[in-house]
Amino acid sequence: xxxxxxxxxxxxxxxxxxxxxxxxxxxxxxxxxxxxxxxxxxxxxxxxxxxxxxxxxxxxxxxxxxxxxxxxxxxxxxxxxxxxxxxxxxxxxxxxxxxxxxxxxxxxxxxxxxxxxxxxxxxxx
Amino acid sequence: xxxxxxxxxxxxxxxxxxxxxxxxxxxxxxxxxxxxxxxxxxxxxxxxxxxxxxxxxxxxxxxxxxxxxxxxxxxxxxxxxxxxxxxxxxxxxxxxxxxxxxxxxxxxxxxxxxxxxxxxxxxxxxxxxxxxxxxxxxxxxxxxxxxxxxxxxxxxxxxxxxxxxxxxxxxxxxxxxxxxxxxxxxxxxxxxxxxxxxxxxxxxxxxxxxxxxxxxxxxxxxxxxxxxxxxxxxxxxxxxxxxxxxxxxxxxxxxxxxxxxxxxxxxxxxxxxxxxxxxxxxxxxxxxxxxxxxxxxxxxxxxxxxxxxxxxxxxxxxxxxxxxxxxxxxxxxxxxxxxxxxxxxxxxxxxxxxxxxxxxxxxxxxxxxxxxxxxxxxxxxxxxxxxxxxxxxxxxxxxxxxxxxxxxxxxxxxxxxxxxxxxxxxxxxxxxxxxxxxxxxxxxxxxxxxxxxxxxxxxxxxxxxxxxxxxxxxxxxxxxxxxxxxxxxxxxxxxxxxxxxxxxxxxxxxxxxxxxxxxxxxxxxxxxxxxx
Numbered sequence: 066x067x068x069x070x071x072x073x074x075x076x077x078x079x080x081x082x083x084x085x086x087x088x089x090x091x092x093x094x095x096x097x098x099x100x101x102x103x104x105x106x107x108x109x110x111x112x113x114x115x116x117x118x119x120x121x122x123x124x125x126x127x128x129x130x131x132x133x134x135x136x137x138x139x140x141x142x143x144x145x146x147x148x149x150x151x152x153x154x155x156x157x158x159x160x161x162x163x164x165x166x167x168x169x170x171x172x173x174x175x176x177x178x179x180x181x182x183x184x185x186x187x188x189x190x
Numbered sequence: 191x192x193x194x195x196x197x198x199x200x201x202x203x204x205x206x207x208x209x210x211x212x213x214x215x216x217x218x219x220x221x222x223x224x225x226x227x228x229x230x231x232x233x234x235x236x237x238x239x240x241x242x243x244x245x246x247x248x249x250x251x252x253x254x255x256x257x258x259x260x261x262x263x264x265x266x267x268x269x270x271x272x273x274x275x276x277x278x279x280x281x282x283x284x285x286x287x288x289x290x291x292x293x294x295x296x297x298x299x300x301x302x303x304x305x306x307x308x309x310x311x312x313x314x315x316x317x318x319x320x321x322x323x324x325x326x327x328x329x330x331x332x333x334x335x336x337x338x339x340x341x342x343x344x345x346x347x348x349x350x351x352x353x354x355x356x357x358x359x360x361x362x363x364x365x366x367x368x369x370x371x372x373x374x375x376x377x378x379x380x381x382x383x384x385x386x387x388x389x390x391x392x393x394x395x396x397x398x399x400x401x402x403x404x405x406x407x408x409x410x411x412x413x414x415x416x417x418x419x420x421x422x423x424x425x426x427x428x429x430x431x432x433x434x435x436x437x438x439x440x441x442x443x444x445x446x447x448x449x450x451x452x453x454x455x456x457x458x459x460x461x462x463x464x465x466x467x468x469x470x471x472x473x474x475x476x477x478x479x480x481x482x483x484x485x486x487x488x489x490x491x492x493x494x495x496x497x498x499x500x501x502x503x504x505x506x507x508x509x510x511x512x513x514x515x516x517x518x519x520x521x522x523x524x525x526x527x528x529x530x531x532x533x534x535x536x537x538x539x540x541x542x543x544x545x546x547x548x549x550x551x552x553x554x555x556x557x558x559x560x561x562x563x564x565x566x567x568x569x570x571x572x573x574x575x576x577x578x579x580x581x582x583x584x585x586x587x588x589x590x591x592x593x594x595x596x597x598x599x600x601x602x603x604x605x606x607x608x609x610x611x612x613x614x615x616x617x618x619x620x621x622x623x624x625x626x627x628x629x630x631x632x633x634x635x636x637x638x639x640x641x642x643x644x645x646x647x648x649x650x651x652x653x654x655x656x657x658x659x660x661x662x663x664x665x666x667x668x669x670x671x672x673x674x675x676x677x678x679x680x681x682x683x684x685x686x687x688x689x690x691x692x693x694x695x696x697x698x699x700x701x702x703x704x705x706x707x708x709x710x711x712x713x714x715x716x717x718x719x720x721x722x
Contacts, residue, residue, distance in 0.1 A: 090371065097382075104382055111389045111394075141341055152348070155374075163371050167367065178366075186502070186505035
């Protein structure tokens with residue numbers, strides 16, 4: 066199962082990076098979301114995929130009776146999902162505001178902070 | 191998580207003694223700033239009170255981190271475990287000399303920025319949340335410096351990042367939106383890389399606790415997967431720290447926000463990346479760092495040189511300073527490439543120096559622009575006549591950033607060059623020295639243009655042009671004392687001079703931080719108890 070997931074994750078990474086190389090901000094944002102999902106699946110797979118019982122300890126024991134699933138990747142992925150979702154939401158609003166202000170969503174045309182053809186710095190002392 | 195023994199020592203797993211009071215210092219920075227940030231957020235509309243409260247909490251943070259550093263220097267590494275989940279299972283906060291030093295300097299800089307902002311950020315900026323964002327950014331920075339768990343560090347990075355977005359876009363200018371898009375997307379990619387590396391590391395070693403990782407990496411030796419993870423960390427944190435060739439987001443965004451925001455960013459944020467690099471490469475994976483030394487050295491040299499050449503090619507004062515930030519990162523990475531205790535101490539000292547001096551330089555630039563009405567070198571001029579004091583302060587900072595004695599930039603450069611020559615990195619030492627020379631050129635030109643000549647371009651040299659707005663109060667919107675601008679600038683400059691004249695103390699602290707990274711016995715013992 067890990068092998069299949071690895072291929073899927075690789076595919077997600079490829080799609081994410083391809084979209085992020087686009088000039089349209091909206092494509093970049095979708096690419097970021099896909100990349101984020103790829104990363105989440107990567108953590109999940111790295112924590113081993115298995116069909117064991119949940120790590121619940123019987124009432125009269127100190128440790129789980131048999132082999133149990135590893136709960137930590139779920140906790141990690143949950144944290145990562147919340148964070149990447151909130152970042153995506155923020156960047157979405159930012160991109161919309163930028164589109165409103167600058168009238169473009171093409172990164173090549175967003176040159177307000179670094180205008181093209183600036184005069185040379187003062188030469189000499 | 192198969193593999194741990196099934197016998198459980200209940201007595202060891204349960205603390206019944208209360209946590210010593212001093213240990214609370216370890217997590218107090220995060221708690222203080224979260225509480226302060228929340229209260230400021232609640233008082234969003236009361237902009238006057240917000241500034242006072244923000245300063246109170248930042249002041250408490252400085253005191254707390256000062257006490258924390260004292261405690262760490264006295265007792266060695268301090269560990270606090272959340273909820274008595276003993277390491278390596280729970281989340282541990284582990285503070286060594288390096289983390290405590292950087293947390294203290296960060297707190298000082300944040301307090302100075304808060305004071306500076308109390309008259310330079312107008313009430314609309316406060317309503318948009320300057321103080322909450324500043325405090326929450328400090329939550330993230332302190333958490334990242336003090337945590338002992340690599341996934342936890344990722345979370346603190348995100349706390350820091352989301353607050354920094356808020357600060358960067360504060361004001362909603364066109365240029366700010368443009369700069370924030372670039373900063374936001376590139377930094378998000380950087381943290382995603384960090385998360386990928388952390389996920390793979392967990393898959394490889396089955397642990398996230400830094401002390402536990404150190405032990406397991408030592409046991410398993412350097413292997414293909416570990417090298418991959420080390421390279422991913424290098425790329426991720428090089429992006430955060432703005433090292434060549436992943437640094438172009440910095441000069442395209444750092445000149446857009448309010449000057450005090452630029453000041454705290456330039457001082458603090460890239461150094462968090464450097465700290466993370468030190469922690470992951472030097473402490474967690476020393477063997478991988480040694481393998482990568484040549485790569486890091488090239489990255490360092492190119493960062494230094496492209497940074498300073500970029501600075502020479504700028505006419506906008508803020509962008510020029512942004513390039514100097516990058517060039518400083520190169521010097522810090524040089525220490526990492528060399529890797530001896532002396533070199534890493536040089537890196538730590540340089541980080542402390544750079545946090546102070548870059549923040550102060552941006553603050554001084556804010557004052558200069560308030561007097562001359564522009565950040566453009568062509569329109570600056572004649573400021574010596576307007577304020578000889580500012581000219582002197584700027585000259586001190588300029589000499590410090592160029593690494594000339596007797597100011598704070600000199601000593602870390604001496605340490606780095608000395609370490610480089612000791613281990614045969616002659617070309618790296620040469621790169622550091624050439625960078626120092628070119629930095630003097632770049633920053634010296636600013637001083638000559640802005641202060642020495644009679645007036646802006648077009649006026650006869652020697653004549654004095656009347657300055658357009660002529661007053662610091664233009665920044666403040668009038669009516670208030672300018673002391674709140676001068677005190678932080680003077681305090682930071684005083685520290686720069688102090689560290690230049692009396693470097694022994696800070697040298698010793700950085701040396702303790704560096705040897706704690708290279709030989710983390712104290713760190714491991716603190717986390718796992720004496721038996722480790």
